[in-house]
Amino acid sequence: MKENLVEFIGAKVISVKGNAKVDKEVLQGKKLDDILTFGKQTYLVFGSVVVRIHLLMFGSYSINEQTKPDKSLRLGLDFVSGSIYFYTCSVKILDKSYLKEIPWEADVLSKKWSLTKTKKKLSHYPDEMVCDILLNQDVFAGVGNIIKNEVLYSIRVHPESKVSNLPAKKINELIREARNYSFDFLEWKRNYVLKKHWLVHTKSVCPKCGEKLIKKHTGKNKRRSFYCNNDQILY
DNA sequence: TGCCATGTTAAACT
C-alpha cells in the first residue's frame, strides 16, 4: 500500500470525506509529508498530525477512483493530483510525537530489525506458545496468521510448542524465518501470486510426507493453525 | 445461502 501511495507525498489535501469517527477535518489543507509503515499499520504524516490506517481483515483502498464513493467510504482524501480512498479499515488520528514511541526494530521488514533484540524479547515470554508469540505485534510486528503457519512448517515446529522448550538453535531459526518469509510474502503479494506459495495454510495434505494436515484453533486467541504431526516437532 | 476468516479494539461480561 505504501508503495502505491508514495506518489502523493508532497501533495496538499483539498477535501476530506468518509464515515471515520475521527476529527478528520484537521487534515484539510495539510500536506502529506511522509508515509511510514510499522507492521500492518501505515502512517500518513501531515505535519504534526498523523493518520494511522490499519486494513484489519478485509480492508481495502483505491487510488484515483472514478466512481462516486458510497457510504461505505471510511476515509477519502482528495488532492489536486488525485485521491486516496480507504474502506473497512481502522483510522486513528495521532500526534506526530506518537511516532517516537514506536519500536521500529520489531518490524520484520524494517532495516532496523534486530535478531538480538527479538531474542531478548522472546526470553520474556517463556510460557507462551510459539503460535501466540509469532502473532504478538510487539515482538513480530507484521507477522499474521498465514505467515505464522508457513514459518512454523518451514522450521518444523509444532504451533503449540512452548517458547522456553525450543533449543537456542530453533529460536534463532524461528526469528530469522519470520523475517525471511515475510520478505517472500511481500514479493508474492506484489505479484499477486501469494496463495500458490502456501504449503500448509488452508491445505489438507502435507507436501513433504503426504499425511493429512491437522487443522486446529490454537493458542490464546484460537487462531487457525495448519500443521503436520509427522514433520513438525512439539517442543 | 450461510459460515467463516489474512486483525484489532473496546465494550460487556465473569
Add this chain to the structure above:
DNA sequence: GAGTTTAACATGGC
C-alpha cells in the same frame, strides 16, 4: 480491578 468473551467492522471465498 483483572482476566475473558463478545461485538463490531462489512468483504469475499468456499
